[in-house]
Amino acid sequence: MIRMLGTIIEQIIFGIGICLVTIGAIFDLLAALGLVRFPCFYVRMHAATIGVIGGAVVPLIGVSLISLVSDQLGPYRFMFAGISFFTALLIMITAPVGTHILANAAHKLDLSPKEPILVDKMEEDRR
Amino acid sequence: MRGGISRSSAAIISLAIALSLILVYFAAKGGLGGHPSASIVGIGQFIVNNTYNVFNRTYWAGSPEAVTSIIWDYRGFDTIFETTVLFAAVMAALLLVPGGIRGRVQGAGKDEGLTLIVKTASKIISCIVVVLALNLALRGYISPGGGFAGGSSYAIAPLLLIAGLSVFYLVRLGYRLSRAIGLRTLGLVGLVVVSSLPLLYMGYIIQNQAKPGSMFPGYPVFLxxxxxxxxxIYMNVFEFLVVSMEFIIIFIAMFLLDRGCGGSA
Known part of the structure; x- marks a missing residue:
């Protein structure tokens, strides 16, 4: 009974991991479309960050879940899971900061036209 | 040009792809020189067979990491001279700092830095980098890594802090030019001691384990x-000290010069 319950839980975790990887692929496709079709630099950078967070962090967490329940990997499955999770965490910390620095610098130096715009709080602060 | 890749960047990208394809073609045809001869392959087989040969310890290095064994045991002289080259380069760069290298930074300076987000993130990442670099250096004789790799990755942490906050934050944290030079010298002295200790026992210089034709019993493998x-392990630790401190010296001197206070550093 307990063994059957464990097998079911493993199957569920495996399914969640597969779902996360698929979601990551969809996010990557959307990010590529947005990178080509969006009108200005800032919105395109938003699309690129979708590609990094949704297309790299989410599938890496999925990979760590899948490798946790892959018995054929033996004791190495914990290593794979830990490395994947840690990489996801690292990307989640660094990628938004990089985008933030780029956007901040572009706004400060006025390098890119801010065409479709509703409100610009940073411009108000600077005045 | 809005809404697409500009013509010049498209030309550059296609040129790069064409160039790499041509290079791949010539490499596959053997146009960039032949493969190494069979006599060189024999050296690799010798090292793989003897690095951690517990049954026949005549030529063993006492470490399962073949790369570290080559770097610090079989080809130790090469690494010693590499360290010398780096030492000479850093000394030559320090000569460019006006006003000498002694003394300490006077004014704390205004902490400009970037935004709060960047400051926090660079602090977190620099902590992770320090842990990773120590792991690379201290476990360099078991898993891939070593003193040089660990030291150069350790130097990324202060570089991140310089970029995100400012060089004055680094100085207030305790990274002083004089302190870094002292630690570098300590590492160099350690390298000299470890590599010349076998000479006292009538052994070879940079000898690691007992070899035929020398009285040196070898450094302890198991304690x-x-x-x-x-x-x-000693070589890796001292090389870690030397390389990381030399990079930090260069960064601090460079960025202090950039702030116009080279005379007081």
Whole structure:
């Protein structure tokens, strides 16, 4: 009974991991479309960050879940899971900061036209 | 040009792809020189067979990491001279700092830095980098890594802090030019001591384990339950000190010069 319950839980975790990887692929496709079709630099950078967070962090967490329940990997499955999770965490910390620095610098130096715009709080602060 | 890749960047990208394809073609045809001869392959087989040969310890290095064994045991002289080259380069760069290298930074300076997000993130990442670099250096005789790799990755942490906050934050944190130079010298002295200690026992210089034709019994590989890996761990630790401190010296001197306070540094 307990063994059957464990097998079911493993199957569920495996399914969640597969779902996360698929979601990551969809996010990557959307990010590529947005990178080509969006009108200005800032919105395109938003699309690129979708590609990094949704297309790299989410599938890496999925990979760590899948490798946790892959018995054929033996004791190495914990290593794979830990490395994947840690990489996801690292990307989640660094990628938004990089985008933030780029956007901040572009706004400060006025390098890119801010065409479709509703409100610009940073411009108000600077005045 | 809005809404697409500009014509010049498209030309550059296609040129790069064409160039790499041509290079791949010539490499596959053998146009960039032949493969190494069979006599060189024999050296690799010798090293793989003898690095951690517990049954026949005549030529062993006492470490399962073949790369670290080559770097610090079989080809130790090469690494010593590499360290010398880096030492000379850093000394030559320090000569460019006006006003000498002694003394300490006077004014704390205004902490400009970037935004709060960047400051926090660079602090977190620099902590992770320090842990990773120590892991690379201290476990360099078991898994891939070593003193040089660990030292150069350790130097990324202060560089991140300089970029995100400012060089004055780094100085207030305790990274002083004089302190870094002292630690560098300590590492160099350690390298000299570890590599010339076998000479006292009528052994070879940079000798790690006992070899035929020398009286030196070799550095301890096992110390009770601990696995030490001969002289490789000491070499890695001292090389880590030397390389990381030399990079930090260069960064601090460079960025202090950039702030116009080279005379007081």
């Amino acid at each position: 009770g339950p601990l696995y030490l890996g001969g002289s490789l």
